[in-house]
Amino acid sequence: MTVEVRALRPIKKNQEVTFSYIDDLLRPTAERQANLREGYKFTCQCDACTDSSSDERRAQIARLEPTSLQEYATWLTSADKASTNPKFADDYLIDRAKQAIALYMREQLSEPDVPHNALTHAETVLACHLARCMKREAVFWAGKVRTREVAMSRPLTRYTTRALNEPEQHELWNGRVTYVGKESPQKL
Numbered sequence: 001m002t003v004e005v006r007a008l009r010p011i012k013k014n015q016e017v018t019f020s021y022i023d024d025l026l027r028p029t030a031e032r033q034a035n036l037r038e039g040y041k042f043t044c045q046c047d048a049c050t051d052s053s054s055d056e057r058r059a060q061i062a063r064l065e066p067t068s069l070q071e072y073a074t075w076l077t078s079a080d081k082a083s084t085n086p087k088f089a090d091d092y093l094i095d096r097a098k099q100a101i102a103l104y105m106r107e108q109l110s111e112p113d114v115p116h117n118a119l120t121h122a123e124t125v126l127a128c129h130l131a132r133c134m135k136r137e138a139v140f141w142a143g144k145v146r147t148r149e150v151a152m153s154r155p156l157t158r159y160t161t162r163a164l165n166e167p168e169q170h171e172l173w174n175g176r177v178t179y180v181g182k183e184s185p186q187k188l
């Protein structure tokens with residue numbers, strides 16, 4: 001039998017390679033440590049466990065849940081609404097997802113080029129840029145999503161391939177305006 005182990009991030013020479021013993025890394029330090037003491041009989045000294053500001057960042061990540069399809073649909077249809085509702089702003093979902101990604105990176109749970117735990121947020125940023133016809137940004141974020149897919153040995157999806165190679169043919173392209181057009185053509 002052969003076991004293949006792949007690193008999802010670059011490993012420097014002599015860098016210690018560590019492994020997480022628990023699944024829900026967003027739980028507070030005290031809970032993680034109690035779990036580790038009980039199950040594995042050691043007190044964890046990792047960066048997160050020894051950084052007192054880590055808990056608040058992880059709690060914030062948990063509050064910034066990935067965008068749901070319903071939220072995306074609401075945002076798509078809000079382009080023509082002259083409203084002060086911040087959820088209708090062009091950058092609302094992008095800003096929220098980028099904030100989550102930044103926190104994941106700060107907590108060493110994601111990488112700049114490979115959105116490990118932040119994949120669903122990276123997919124949101126990609127989808128929003130496609131919907132707003134922002135080609136350069138869409139291709140840039142499609143590259144990150146693709147890198148993660150490759151790292152996970154997932155089959156390449158048509159969804160990502162099209163975003164990367166022919167974003168203007170993507171089903172989400174211009175989605176925000178097109179949807180508004182269908183609802184209220186007089187505003188186009």
Ligand SMILES: [Zn+2]
Binds near residue numbers: 044045046048050
């Ligand atoms: Zn730890």
